Amino acid sequence: MKKVAVFGHDLKFISYITDYLTDSFDYQIKIDQWDGHDRHDETKSLELLEWADILFCEWGLGNVIWCQKHKKSNQRLIVRLHRFEMNTRFPALFDYKKIDQLIAISPYIYEEFHRVAKVPREKMKVIFNAVDTQRFAKDKVEDSKFNIGLIGYVPKLKRLDRAIDIFEKLYELDPRYKLYIKGKRPEEVDWVWKRASQREHYKDAFERIQQSKFKEHIFIEGWGDVSEWLKNVGYVLSVSDYESFHLAPIEGMASGAFPVVLQREGVRCVFQEKYIFENIEQAVTFISSKNNKDESELASYVEERFSLQKICEKMDELLRNA
Template sequence: MKKTKVLFAGHDLKFARIIMDNLASKPTYEIRTDEWTGHNTHDEEKSNECLNWADVIVCEWGLGNAVWYSQNKKPHQRLFVRMHLQERDTMYPFSFNLDNIDKIIAISPYVYEEFYRVFRFPREKMTMIYNVVDTGHLNKPKVEDAQYHLGIIGICPQRKRLDLAVDMLEKLWQEDNRYKLYVKGKMPQEYPWVWNKDEERAYYEEIFARIDNAPWKDAVIFEGFGDVSEWLSKVGIILSTSDFESFHLSPSEGMASGAYPIILNWDGSDTIYPKDYLFSTIEESVNRILTINESEPTEDSQNKLKSYIITNFGLEKIVDEWDRLLNTGFHSTVN
C-alpha cells in the first residue's frame, strides 16, 4: 500500500503533536515536519526538500509558513492551513495564495467566524475541527482533598489573568483554609518577550508581592513546565481566567481528568463549553465552587465531565475528522 506523505510545517507544533503521532501510527500515512524558527524564519533549503517530498502539506498556524507554502505548493499537492487566533492580528493571511490552499481549518466556531470577518476567506475554503484532547492519558485518580485544589495552567502573558485566579483563592481561603491554588507552567522571568516589557513585568511584580504578603501565601504553589497528567490528579477545580482565548485546552484537559471547570466567559467560550461552566464574575465563580463542595464530588459527576470531552474533543473523534480531511480534501463547513 502506498502511504500518503503528510508534512506538518510551522514554528510551534505542540498543539498538532498528538494528531501527528496518531496519524503516524496508521499504516496509510508517513509524517514529516518542517519546524520553522519563527513566524517567518526558516531553513529554506530544508523547506524545499520537504516540499518536494510531500503529497499533503499542513501548515500549523497561518503565518509566514502558510504564505511560503501557498506560494510554492505544486499542482499535485494539497495544502491545509490550521489557524488558531493569533493570526487575526497579523498581516500574513492577506499574503496567502488562496488558489493554492485547499482548506483553512479553524479550531472553534468563534475562530472560524473571526477569520471570515477579518479576512473574508471564501467559506468554501473554510472548515472547523476542534483541538484534540488525549483523554486516556489524563484519566488518573484524584488525591484526597482535590476538590479544594484550584489549578491554572499557563500564566503568561498578562492576559492569562493570574490575578483573577488569586482573587478566587483569597475569597475561598477565607471561607475554608483547605483551599489551595496550584499554578502550572513557566514563570514570566523565563519568557524574555514578557519580562522585558515594562507593563508585563510590573503586573507580575505586583501580583507576586501581593501573594508574598498575604496570610494565604503558602496556599499558592508554583510548579514548573511539563506534563500535566500527574499534576491534574491533585486538582479538583480547573480555572480559565483569560481575557481571551482561541480554544484554551486547559479546561478540556482538566475536565478529562474529572476536574470541574470554572471559565470566565471569554469571547467564543460558549461555542466550546456548556453554559453551566461559564461565569461572568469572580463572585459567581466562588459561589459555584462553594456550592459544589457542600456535597462530596461523586464518580457520576466526574464521569459527566470526562464524557463531554471524549464526545466532543476526544482523540478518536478528532483524528477521524483529520483522516477524512486528508483522504478526501473536503470537510463539511460550519453553517
C-alpha cells in the same frame, strides 16, 4: 501512503494528532520545526516540501506565506488556525488560490477569521482541538476538591490576577484551598518580557503573592506532565480575556476536574452553560458549594466531543479528500 509535511514553530496542539495519524492511519508524517513565526532552516524546509504530498501549516503565520510561494501544482496546502494569527500581519498575505483548506479549531474562530481577516467561509472547516482522554484517566488524590489549577499564565491576557482573586476569596472561606499554577514563566517568553506592560503585570502579581498571608498555599511550577499534575487538581480555571478554544480546562475535565470559565466571546461553543460564570463571585460560589456536582459526566463530555480518536477521524477524512 500519503506523505504529510508539517510546518510550524509551536506544535504542542498538533503533536498528539500527528502521532495518532501515523500510528492508526495510512500516513507518513515529517516535521519541519520552525524557530519562530517566519524563521526557519530553508534548506530543510525545501527538502520536506519536495518530499510531501500535503503541506500542513500549524498556525497561519510565515509558514503559510513560505509554503504558498513554493507549493507545487500537485500538492495540497492545509492551514490550521487558532486565534493568535489574527493579531499579526500574515492573514492579509494569504493567497487563497494556493491554500486548499483552512481548519478553524472552533466555530467561534471560524466566524472571527471570516469577520476580521476576511477568510472565505467556503475555504474553512471546523475541527476542534483533540484531547488524549486516556492519558488523563487517573485517580485524584485525596482533598483535590480543595485544589484550584491554572494551566498557562503567560501572556497577560491569561489573567493570573483573576486566578489570585478567586483563590483569595476561597481561602478566606476555607484555608484548606490551594492554588496550583503551571506553565512557562513570563521571562521565558521573549516577546512578553520585552513589553513593559507585560512585565509590570507579573511584577504586581508576584509581589502580591509574596506579601500575602496565603503565599504558602500557592504553588508555581514549569511545564511537565500535565496529566500527573491534574491528579492533584479539582478545578481548572479559564479566566482569560479571550481564547480560541482553551484546551487546559478541557484536559482538566478529562481528568475529572471541573472547569471554571469566566464569560467571554465564543466560550459557549466549547463549554457547558453551567460552568460559565459572569464574574469572580459566581465562580467562587460554584467552587465553594459542595452540592449538585457530578464529576462522572466530565470525562464523557470530552470523550464525545474532543477525543483524540474522533478528532483524528475527522482529520483523516479531510486529508484523504485533500
